[in-house]
Every structure is written in C-alpha cells, then in structure tokens.
Amino acid sequence: MGTDLSPYPEYRDSGVPWLGDVPTPWSVRKLKYAVRFSGGGTPSKAQPSYWDGDIPWVSPKDMRGIVLTDTRDHITSEAVSASATSIVQPGAVLLVVRSGILRRTLPVAINLVPVALNQDMKALRPREGLLGPYLRAVIEGNEVALAAEWTKQGATVESVEHEFLANSRVPLPPLGDQIAIVRFLSYTDRRIRRYVRARQELISLLEEQKRAITHHAVSRGLDPSVRLRLSGVSWLGDIPQHWEVERVQVRYAEADERSATGAEELLSVSHLTGVTPRSEKNITMFMAESYAGHKLCREGDVVVNTMWAWMGALGEARQAGIVSPAYAVYRPRKSGYFEPGFVECLLRTEPYVAEFVRRSTGIQSSRLRLYPEQFLRIPLLRPPLQEQTAILKAISEATAELERASRIAQREITLVRAYRTRLVSDVVTGKLDVREAAERLPAESAEVEPLEETDAMPDLDDGVIDEPDDVVEETEA
Secondary structure, eight states: OOTTOBOOSOEEEOSOTTTOEEETTOEEEEHHHHEEEEOOOOOOTTOGGGGSSSEEEEOGGGOOSSEEOOOSEEEOHHHHHTSSOOEEOTTOEEEEOEEGGGGTOOOEEEESSOEEEOTTEEEEEEOTTOOHHHHHHHHHHTHHHHHHHHEEEOSSSEEEOHHHHHHOEEEEOOHHHHHHHHHHHHHHHHHHHHHHHHHHHHHHHHHHHHHHHHHHHHHHOSOTTOOEEEOSOTTTOEEETTOEEEEHHHHEEEEOOBOSSSOSOBEEEETTTEEEEGGGSOOOSOOOSOOTTOEEEOTTOEEEOGGGGGGTOEEEOSSOEEEOTTSEEEEESSSSSSOTTHHHHHHTSHHHHHHHHHHOBOSSGGGOBOOHHHHTTSEEEEOOHHHHHHHHHHHHHHHHHHHHHHHHHHHHHHHHHHHHHHHHHHHHTTSSBOHHHHHHSOOOOOSOOOOOHHHHSSOSTTTTTTSOHHHHHHHHO
16 A cells, blocks of 8 residues: 555655645646635524434534544534535535644545535535545645644634634645546555454454453452352342442442642543543543642542443543542442452443443433432442452453554554654645556445544544533533
C-alpha cells in the first residue's frame, strides 16, 4: 500500500507553508472560491414536535466517521422552516467549526443523505472542478496544519474562524488526478479498516478471556473443592460458604469534598483503564478554565462515572486527586476490609455491570445514570483478606500474557493508523503520484462498508466518554 509510489515528475512552490511544493499541473485556490458555505441552527426545544421528524440533524457528536448516513437527532421540515438551519443535499463536506474536540481533531465527513446542521457545523459544498471526497481527504490528512490555520482559542472551546477558513488556500489538482486520488485512498482505506477491525476483534476476544478469568476468581475463589452456599442474591448465585455478602453502603459512604483551587491531579474515569491520571493519557478534547469545585478523591476511593456505569466506567483510585463533579465518589468507612484493587475487579465483572444497568435511570442506554442511592444498595462479595490477596495475584498471573497480546495488537492499530494518516497527507498534497496505481486497482463494490464506531473513535476512553454530560452537551452539541 503505497510502497511502490513515486513523486510527480515536476513541482513548483505552492506559496502555502504547510503545503510546500505541488505538482506543476496543480493549482492552489482559496477555499471560498472552491466551495459554497452554509451553516446551521437549532430548532426550538420548546416545540417537541420539531424533534419528531425524519430529517437527520447533524451536530459534532455525530461526526464519528468519514461518511454520514444518520444522526442521533431528527427534525421535521417545519423545524427547518422555523430555524436558522437548512437542508444540505448529499455530497457536501461537513466540518465541525465549534467544539472542544477541535483541540484534538478536525472531524470531517461526507453526507450521503440530505441533512440539516446545528450551529456548530458548516457544510462546504464543492463548486465545479472539486470533488467532495478529495477535499475531505485534504482536511483529514492535514488536520494539524489546518487546525492551526483555522482555529482560534475561545473561553472554553476551540472554534474555526470563518474568515481564516474561507481565505485559506488548498491544492486543486486536475479533475482526473482527483478521481485517481479518491479511488486509491478509498481502496487503501478499506484494506486498513479491515485490518484494524480484525485487530479490534482480537482485542475484544482477549478482553473477554480476561473478564471470564476475573469473574470466576472474584465470585468463586481459587479452590474448586470449596463448599458453596446460596448468596441470597439471584444474580450472584452460589458463593463460597465462608464469604460475606454486604451492601456497598456497609463498607462505603458517598464523599462529596470539593477542591478549593482545582490544582490537584486531574483523574480520568473510564471503562478501559479505571481511575488514572489524565496527564498519562492523550486527552486534549476539553480543558476547563478552572477545576475549582471538582470532587476530591483519596487513594482507595471508588469512583463511578455516573453516566457510563452501564459500560463499567468506574475504578478504585490509586492516588489522591480530583474528578468531575458529575462523578460519584465512595470512600471506605474503615480500612482493612478489602485489598486494593479487589473491589474494582469485582464491580467490573459482567454480573455487576448488568446490575448497574438494571439500577440505572434513563430512557436509553446513552443516557442512563447510576445514582448513589442505587449504587449503595448493591451487594458486595467479601472474601477473607488473605484470600483476596491470593485471588488478585492469581488473576494477574493468569492474564499477564493476555495483557501482553492486547498491548501488541493495540500498538499495531496505532502504527497502521499513523501510516494511513501520513499516506493520505502525501497523496492529497501531491508528494506521491497515485495515478498509475489507481488504474491497476481491482474493481470493488461501490457500496459503503458499515463503519463501526471503534473505526472512527480509536479508543472510547478519549475524553468524550470521560466528560460529564453537561460538559459534553456544552462543548459538542
């Protein structure tokens, strides 16, 4: 994929620093002369009937892939008429222009169906001589340079300045070159996505094995001959007869201490890594002006991401710090009842996550909330302390090789995605000539492959899932 490609025969200076030299036949044009812009708006929330239609209404949270066929919210034609939004016909380049996510990436997609936009989006409708998929690839492959050129720092979010956007210059190859570029990148992208999906499926299988090992160890112990008894809880089943069953509230109490300065270590809570310092993760989506008022947590506290508990987004803090005020913090009433890490292993097993779902409040999975009054009633298994230590050691030993294989697969995904980004950039800017390669490609179905959310979002633990709902809505809706 791209290893046998060569540069164009001749180049000239584009006059654009991030673009550098371009092939001699190519031109460079201000974006406002290559596309027509249109924006959007939000129909009145006071009119529920406006939100009961069949017109996809695009906001930044819908921008999770290279093509867009549907959205979370839908509006009516009456809503379009009564608001600042309008219908955008298929084939436009949709761009997020206001969102905290612009600190991390420039979400861009082609709409394959008629849509309406909210005010944080723009549609770039190509004029004659420009292909939408080519422009989308230009933006995707050069998002770091373009983000620096287009965005400005706001009070709490990043935003694209329309004047910067409109007057920026982009490469404009001859139409035949654009067609070849789009064909080549489409073919390459399919192959890369299939590879990534295969690696992701492997990781999922490894995680499933780890969960099974952990579940058996924390629910039955390590001795296969141990006598069992009824736990008294239907979804827990039988347990070793010498284990205790206590409600969370017996050993933990909700803590709501707030930071006066917000200067403490900012901790992140996710379904993948539990409670970890945000500084250790590549999260730049949203940075508040101040973290004063965030919740304090101590080492050993159990922190639950209230909005995403149904995905197992919780963990045991291994250090003191601060977490979102939308999270719930539960502090041990007394030390010495649980080994560090045991409760986290227990609470992230499948039966417990299913119980979180059952006890959560909300009308759809993405809006479920597990509130303290319900969490505190959940029964906890408590083996003797010495047995907890042995269980944790056994889990660590049994899953070490699975962890290693998972890390290798994730590293492979990271590398192939980095390769893809570099290839897209080199091809759309003319550093590599793909015209002959595109002609040699085998015919493939023009049908768009279904895009898994994990294809577009490499790691759900990227800051979107980690923000409280009110922050997500403020910065992305």
